[in-house]
Amino acid sequence: MKKYIIILFLFFIVAKSQSQNIKIRVFSENNINKITLASSFGNYFIDAxxxxxINIKRQDKINLEKQDNKIVLSINDSIYGKVDTIHFYSNDLKCFFQITPTNPSLKSRRYDDNLLIYLDSKDKGLKIINEVKEDNYLAGVVQSEVGGVCDNVEFFKVQAICCRNYLRRNINKHIKDGYNLCDGVNCQAYKSRANKKEVIDGANKSQGEVIVDSNNNIIETLFHSNSGGQTVNASDVWENDISFLQSKIDSFSINQPNYRWEKRIREKDWLKYFKDKGIDVKDYNNKTEILNFSQEEGRKTKLLNVPLTQIRKDFNLKSTFFTVQPFGSDVKLNGKGYGHGVGMSQEGAAKMCQEGYEYWQVIEFYYTGVKIIKIEENK
Ligand SMILES: [Zn+2]
Structure with missing residues (x-):
């Protein structure tokens, strides 16, 4: 009963916020002064x-240019006026458009649904905000981030749910700036609409689903490229224990593209590093451990008293999961995995999906003790 009430409660919060499109600022990393806009699919209008x-035909070219403190709106080279705000929208269920910055000149992008443009007093360029249905946004993010990994719908369901978790946890991140999230890496990369069928299916077929922990909180879905065969406890990286981020054996990451790495470091540099950390490297036992450190039996957290996370950072290593051996005047680090190792291995998840596991099995494998709930009705 308690669970039922919480789910209902979540439903009402979400239903309220979902009655309209979410707002994502695009081209957020650029200072845009001029753009060309065109309808690609659907019947568009402009309010300025x-x-x-103003009815927009498919072949119409709309130019918007910042001039002084106004936006000059022209359609097919005839000037409509100088305005403050432009709303480019369609009432069609499926519609998308193309946007091309011409000052500076940048690659065209296509986005679904609607667009709002106004001048931003702070950054002095055009503020370009995609008002987009949640599923269209999530599919765009998944395609931008991992669209090329495989063609497996289950994998894209996993990814869409993780992106939805991020969206729901961060829905107010940029609210003081007038939008929900931006398209930059500090939020979630969103460089185009999705046009890959499997990606779109993944977002649509997992509609409204999120991952919650045992307290029904929407979890932070941490991920990395490859675990090297064993994931890492959150507490081993950030020193606070998180119930759903526990180390586990992950055979699915083995032999995937980022499974192995190798690095050679001059032995004297390697020893000096530990000496600088206050370790007596002339001591036989210490020296033996530094030159022959092994994680063949499983992940460790420290080499002597130096945290592996620190060593990874200082030597720019792909992971903390490495074994050391002397190699002439060097030491050779034989490493496994890529990334911090906490939470989901993306390559492992892709492999699980290829092997026929369903999306919820993948999520429950990498996130300990979680469940997937649906927090809204189909829109
Ligand atoms: Zn952002």
Whole structure:
């Protein structure tokens, strides 16, 4: 009963916020002064200040240019006026458009649904905000981030759910700036709409689903490229224990593209590093451990008293999961995995899906003790 009430409660919060599109600022990493806009699919209109409902045909070219403190709106080279706000929208269920910055000149992108543009007093360029249905946004993010990994719908369901978790946890991240999230890496990369069928299916077929912990909190879905065969406890990296981020044996990451790495470091540099950390490297036992450190039996957290996370950072290693051996005047580090190792291995998840596991099995494998709940009705 308690669970039922919480789910209902979540439903009402979400239903309220989902009654309209979410707002994602695009081209957020650029200072844009001029763009060209065109309808790609669907019947679009423009509202520009008090000019309402200008019908846009598919072949029309709309130019928006910042001039002084106004935006000059022209359609097919005839100027409509100088305005403050432009709303480019469609009432069609499926619609998308193309946007091309021409000052500076950048690659065109296509996005679903609607667009809102106004001048930003702070950064002095055009503020370009995609008002987009949640599923279209999530599919765009998944395609931007991992669209090329494989063609497996179950894998894209996993990814869409993780992106939905991020969205729901961070829905107010940029709210003081007038939008929910941006398209930059500090939020989630969102460089285009999705056009890959499997990605779109993944987002649609997992609609409204999120991952919650045993307290029904929407979890932070940490991930990395490859675990090297064993994931890492959150507490071993960040020193606070998180119930759903526990180390486990992960055979699915083995022999995937980022499974192995190798690095050679001059032995005297390697020894000096530990000496600088206050270790007596002339001591036989210490020296033996530094030159022959092994994690063949499983992941460790320290080499003598130096945290492996620190060594990884200082030597720019792909992971903390390595074994050391003397190699002429060098030491050779034989490493496994890529990334911090906490949470989901993306390559492992892809492998599980290829082997026929379903999306919820993948999620429950990498995140300990979680469950997937659906927090809204189909829109
Ligand atoms: Zn952001």
């Amino acid at each position: 200040d008090n000019l309402k409902g």
